[in-house]
Amino acid sequence: MRVINLDQLEEVFDSLNGNRKGSFDTWLEKAEKCLEEIRSMSKEDRSTYWSRNNIWRELYPALSKLSGHKCWYSEAPENSSEWEIDHYRPKAESRSEEGTIVREDGYWWLSYKWENFRLAGSLVNKLRKDRFDSNGEVYGKGSFFPLETEDIAQPEDEDCNCERPLLIDPIKPRDVTLISFDKNGDPFPTYNENESKFYHKKAMLSIKYYGLDHKPLSRGRRKIWANCEMVVKKAHNYIKNNINDPVRRDEKIDECFLQLSKYSRYTEPYSMIVRNFVKEKLKDKEYSWLKEVERVLV
Structure with missing residues (x-):
């Protein structure tokens, strides 16, 4: 909601x-x-x-x-x-x-x-x-x-x-x-x-x-969560394994932020799940790079 x-x-x-x-x-x-x-x-x-x-x-x-x-x-x-x-x-x-x-x-x-x-x-x-x-x-x-x-x-x-x-x-x-x-x-x-x-x-x-x-609603939200997980996992993997490539690293973070922002648009179904996803991820210090995305979630 x-x-x-x-x-x-x-x-x-x-x-x-x-x-x-x-x-x-x-x-x-x-x-x-x-x-x-x-x-x-x-x-x-x-x-x-x-x-x-x-x-x-x-x-x-x-x-x-x-x-x-x-x-x-x-x-x-x-x-x-x-x-x-x-x-x-x-x-x-x-x-x-x-x-x-x-x-x-x-x-x-x-x-x-x-x-x-x-x-x-x-x-x-x-x-x-x-x-x-x-x-x-x-x-x-x-x-x-x-x-x-x-x-x-x-x-x-x-x-x-x-x-x-x-x-x-x-x-x-x-x-x-x-x-x-x-x-x-x-x-x-x-x-x-x-x-x-x-x-x-x-x-x-x-x-x-x-x-x-209601079960169909939970399934719909779970799908959005999984989409967010996939996007963040891809960016995180690059960040961990390419610490000497700051330019490309920032590009990957930008791509991740852009996609999460799209998922959070008011026209997207179950968009509030994105904020919950980010909140949960930030409990892990490894994902501190994700904190700034809260500013672009719409």
């Missing part, structure tokens, strides 16, 4: 609509009208209305471009599953980590607020079982939205500052650092419980509810 700059949505939306200034403003007007119409509705009527007026789908191309056409949660490429616009705070109802209902009517007042939209693959957004795993556990975000405290935002509170969500939000820079990956492509919390109980739990629940340990 990498941070998404949602503030660029208006600019991207307008550019995809022929660079017509005000295109996004027109969508906002429609959204505000829809929100006004559902304010006095019952939960059941809202559900029917949403299915007929899901105008958030019009933002799909722009939301997709913001992430380089990848799922915001898993970094899986666009062709890996069906795509959906997830309401980060669920619009119909919200549930705790135990599955009990927290808000029976959900965050309905955010259902047409673009700030609450996230692009997700159906494997992340929908409840399902991992067909590659025999334990039968259910994965997927669904309506789960666990909170650390009992404070719950009330209708019309657009900021929801009283809440402390236990799910990582890809538009928050610090949040996306809370999950790391190993050489097998498997996710794990960046912080252990002793370092930060809150961050550890947030990572664990996000891995579970976003299905980030």
Whole structure:
């Protein structure tokens, strides 16, 4: 997972609509009208209305471009599953980590607020079982939205500052650092419980509810790790065996840095795995030459 700059949505939306200034403003007007119409509705009527007026789908191309056409949660490429616009705070109802209902009517007042939209693959957004795993556990975000405290935002509170969500939000820079990956492509919390109980739990629940340990996702990350390993191994071998050729040595390092930089582009699948790879390699002093690459990872 990498941070998404949602503030660029208006600019991207307008550019995809022929660079017509005000295109996004027109969508906002429609959204505000829809929100006004559902304010006095019952939960059941809202559900029917949403299915007929899901105008958030019009933002799909722009939301997709913001992430380089990848799922915001898993970094899986666009062709890996069906795509959906997830309401980060669920619009119909919200549930705790135990599955009990927290808000029976959900965050309905955010259902047409673009700030609450996230692009997700159906494997992340929908409840399902991992067909590659025999334990039968259910994965997927669904309506789960666990909170650390009992404070719950009330209708019309657009900021929801009283809440402390236990799910990582890809538009928050610090949040996306809370999950790391190993050489097998498997996710794990960046912080252990002793370092930060809150961050550890947030990572664990996000891995579970976003299905980030889904086997195909791990395989995809493992492939990128292996590619990084091959590039670095080739450069390292030259460095060790040609210490009297500093010019060619620097050329090999440059080639290595360039390739790692390419793997880390926001348009590349599972690009955050590159940072984890470099972090792990730097634990070995032999690879100290690799430290400077952190400056060029994008």
